[in-house]
Amino acid sequence: xxxxxxxxxxxxxxDAMTSAAPDVLRVWLDANALSAAEYARRLEVAPETMCRxxxxxxxxxxxxxxxxxxxxxxxxxxxxxxxxRTP
Numbered sequence: 001x002x003x004x005x006x007x008x009x010x011x012x013x014x015d016a017m018t019s020a021a022p023d024v025l026r027v028w029l030d031a032n033a034l035s036a037a038e039y040a041r042r043l044e045v046a047p048e049t050m051c052r053x054x055x056x057x058x059x060x061x062x063x064x065x066x067x068x069x070x071x072x073x074x075x076x077x078x079x080x081x082x083x084x085r086t087p
Contacts (some may be wrong), residue, residue, distance in 0.1 A: 021080035022054045025068065028075050043067055 029039055040050035043064065052058035060068065065078035 019056060019059065019081050019083055021065075021068075021076055022056055024080060025072070025076045026054065028072050042071065 026036075029036060036050045036054055037047040040047045043050075045064070049058070053060055059081050062078065065081050068076050069078045
């Protein structure tokens with residue numbers, strides 16, 4: 001397989017991967033009447049960073065994922081940020 005074909009397959013595979021955590025976090029934020037920016041301040045991260053997490057352009061570190069799990073009462077589990085293959 002050419003390197004170009006390999007690269008395009010990797011991109012397709014990456015596009016087929018997703019994390020459930022941003023969606024679950026969005027539900028939790030709505031249920032708790034919090035904006036993403038307010039929650040970012042509670043976690044002591046920049047609102048721009050929270051935006052990147054919510055849009056799946058960036059994923060939080062393990063320490064932050066554990067803080068999210070703790071502050072959401074376990075609704076957004078740290079392991080929910082792991083990538084999963086979409087059907």
